[in-house]
Amino acid sequence: MKKFFLAAVVVAVAATASMANEDLVKKGRKIFMTKKLGNCLACHDVNGDKVDGPGSLGPKLQFLSAWPEQALYDKIYDPYTTNPLSAMPPFGKNGVLSDEEIKAVVAYLKTIN
Amino acid sequence: MKKIVIASVVGSIAFLNGANFNEEAEKDRKALIAYFEKKFADKKNAALYFPYTPKEELENNFRWGIKWEEFRLGSYAFNKTGRAQYEEMNEFPPYEDNIEAGKELYEKTKFKSGKSFKDCFPDPAIAGDYPKYIKGKGVVTLGGAINNCLVENGEKPWNMNKGKMADLQAYFAATSREKGKKINIVIDSKEAAEAYARGKKAYYSQRGYLKLSCATCHVQGAGQRVRNEYMSPLLGHVTHFPVYRLKWEALGTLERRVKGCNKDQGETPHKPGSQWMNELAYFMAYMSNGLPVDGPDIRK
Numbered sequence: 289m290k291k292f293f294l295a296a297v298v299v300a301v302a303a304t305a306s307m308a309n310e311d312l313v314k315k316g317r318k319i320f321m322t323k324k325l326g327n328c329l330a331c332h333d334v335n336g337d338k339v340d341g342p343g344s345l346g347p348k349l350q351f352l353s354a355w356p357e358q359a360l361y362d363k364i365y366d367p368y369t370t371n372p373l374s375a376m377p378p379f380g381k382n383g384v385l386s387d388e389e390i391k392a393v394v395a396y397l398k399t400i401n
Numbered sequence: 402m403k404k405i406v407i408a409s410v411v412g413s414i415a416f417l418n419g420a421n422f423n424e425e426a427e428k429d430r431k432a433l434i435a436y437f438e439k440k441f442a443d444k445k446n447a448a449l450y451f452p453y454t455p456k457e458e459l460e461n462n463f464r465w466g467i468k469w470e471e472f473r474l475g476s477y478a479f480n481k482t483g484r485a486q487y488e489e490m491n492e493f494p495p496y497e498d499n500i501e502a503g504k505e506l507y508e509k510t511k512f513k514s515g516k517s518f519k520d521c522f523p524d525p526a527i528a529g530d531y532p533k534y535i536k537g538k539g540v541v542t543l544g545g546a547i548n549n550c551l552v553e554n555g556e557k558p559w560n561m562n563k564g565k566m567a568d569l570q571a572y573f574a575a576t577s578r579e580k581g582k583k584i585n586i587v588i589d590s591k592e593a594a595e596a597y598a599r600g601k602k603a604y605y606s607q608r609g610y611l612k613l614s615c616a617t618c619h620v621q622g623a624g625q626r627v628r629n630e631y632m633s634p635l636l637g638h639v640t641h642f643p644v645y646r647l648k649w650e651a652l653g654t655l656e657r658r659v660k661g662c663n664k665d666q667g668e669t670p671h672k673p674g675s676q677w678m679n680e681l682a683y684f685m686a687y688m689s690n691g692l693p694v695d696g697p698d699i700r701k
Contacts, residue, residue, distance in 0.1 A: 330627045333455075341628030344454040345618075375622065377611040377667075384610060384667075 309395060316396030319389055326364075326385060326393060331376070334400055346376060352400040360394045423588035426597050426687045433620075433688055434469050437636050440624065441467040441479055451624060463624075473640040473695050475633035479624060483631060487699070496571055496645045496697040499652045503572025506565060512554035518569070521550035528570065528577040529584045529694040532683040534593035540600075540679035543570055544654055548674070561673035562657035567643040571652060574643065574696030582694045584640060586687045600684030603677060604635075609668030615681075618662075630701075639686045641698035652697060655682060 319325040321339050329339055331346035352360065362369055365380030379385040385393070440450045443466070447459050462481050477484040507518050507525055531543035541549065544566055548558035559566040588594055604615045616635070618627070623634040642655040649657075656673035659681065663670040671677045 341626070343625070343627045343629075344451070344458070345622055345625045345627055345632075347453045348455075375613070375617045377613065382610040382612065382667075 312392050312395040313399055314396075315389075316392035316394065319385065319393050320396055325389070326379060328393075349397070349400055352397045355397070357394050357398065360397050361390055364390050364393055422590055422594045423597075423687075425594065426588050429601065430688055430690055433636050436620070437472055437623070437634050438467070438469065441465060454625060469636075470692060472634050473637035473689070473692050475637065475641075475700065476624075476631035478634075478637075480631045483701075486701075490647075490699050494645075494697075494699065496643075496652055496699065499568045499571040499643075499645070499697065500575045502565075503568040503570070503575075506569045507572055512551070512556050514554040516554050518547075518550060521546075521553075522573075525573050526577040526580045526582050528574040528696060529582045530586075532679060532686055533587065534590065534596055534683070536590070536592070539592075539676060540596050540683045542656070542674075542679055542682050543573065544656060545674055545679065561654060562660070563649075563651055563653050567652040567654050567657075570643045570654060571697040574641075574694060577694040578696065584686060584689045584692050584694060586683070586690050588687065596680045597684055597687060600680035600682070603681045604684055609663070609666035611665075611667040613666045615662065635685065635688055637689055637692060639682070639689050640692050640694060641696040643697050645697060645699045647699075647701050655685075 320328045320334070321337070323330075328334075329337065329342045331343045333342040333344075333348040361380075363376075364385065366378040367374040367376040368378060377384070380387070380390055439446065441464075444459050444463065447454065451459060464479050464481055464484075467478050471478045474484075474487075477487045507522075510517055528543060531546060532540045533546075535541050538549075544561045547566065547569060548561070551558050588597055607614050607617075616622075618632045619635040619638070622632045625632060639655060642658070643652045644658065645652045646658075654673070656678060659678065660670040660673070671681075
């Protein structure tokens with residue numbers, strides 16, 4: 289009985305966690321697509337999504353699920369740290385996206401294979 | 402040692418003659434032409450110049466082997482579908498009435514002083530001669546010269562972006578095109594060379610909170626897309642203004658277009674007529690030196 293109870297709690301916690309993550313991914317995708325926010329689609333193709341684009345100034349984003357979260361965060365926060373000549377704007381450093389928003393975008397990028 | 406002395410003597414003689422104040426600009430212009438001709442020569446170089454453009458797009462939608470004079474067509478020089486739409490749009494050019502209106506303004510406007518535009522601009526075929534560096538005034542664009550003429554004759558200056566200003570410039574451009582005029586920007590003093598250098602620096606500097614430079618999009622980026630829109634090359638940019646833009650549903654000047662790009666970079670737009678804008682335009686125009694004046698034109 290006790291064991292059963294524990295298992296139920298674990299399942300419930302896992303379920304809320306994945307719900308929260310789903311919301312985060314959704315939020316991140318929205319930032320990615322929206323002109324006034326990340327506007328990432330202006331330069332990047334993802335999964336062939338077509339919203340008035342995607343552009344070809346940046347690479348097609350793929351296999352990002354394999355990237356460590358920190359590396360994705362850093363790329364969005366300030367791409368010049370890994371590529372001083374990057375044409376990609378530093379969305380965190382310049383204050384366009386907040387810490388919370390970048391984390392949402394990272395959650396979305398982690399779903400990209 | 403002797404060689405160096407000779408070289409420096411030759412250098413200073415040329416300097417005294419004032420023959421080479423445009424030396425840096427001329428070098429830049431030739432390098433830019435070489436860059437774009439190479440970039441659009443052949444899809445073999447695509448990996449270098451278009452690293453992220455899908456292969457099918459390069460195969461199917463690009464024209465290659467583009468030469469200097471063709472770059473004045475902007476993205477329509479290389480973008481096949483865009484070119485077809487452009488040719489369709491130009492069958493019934495929406496700017497004909499603007500040229501007519503500009504001609505009226507040129508011939509019929511009477512200033513408070515009793516003079517007219519003809520007194521300031523006896524020859525209307527001058528679209529390729531501006532911006533000019535004028536001692537005491539700095540760089541003056543065509544719009545600036547028109548407003549100087551108005552103010553000197555007791556009139557209010559016009560909005561530099563559109564309306565009457567664009568109409569009169571359309572007439573100047575059309576007349577210049579008819580007479581086969583070319584872009585003919587002169588750099589003939591130390592001050593002019595310095596103004597050019599500042600304009601060039603502005604063009605290549607990262608701007609606004611997005612930290613993009615004009616060159617990110619119109620030099621390296623030319624031929625790539627932001628969203629669905631191909632970015633046109635710097636070379637040829639000034640040849641065809643004022644431009645009728647479908648988005649504006651009206652004619653606009655170069656200053657108006659640059660304002661739009663300033664916003665896209667996340668930068669508060671610079672004022673038309675400001676030193677920054679004038680010197681940027683001076684640099685841009687010099688890059689197109691020798692190309693035929695081809696305005697007004699139409700763009701999406």
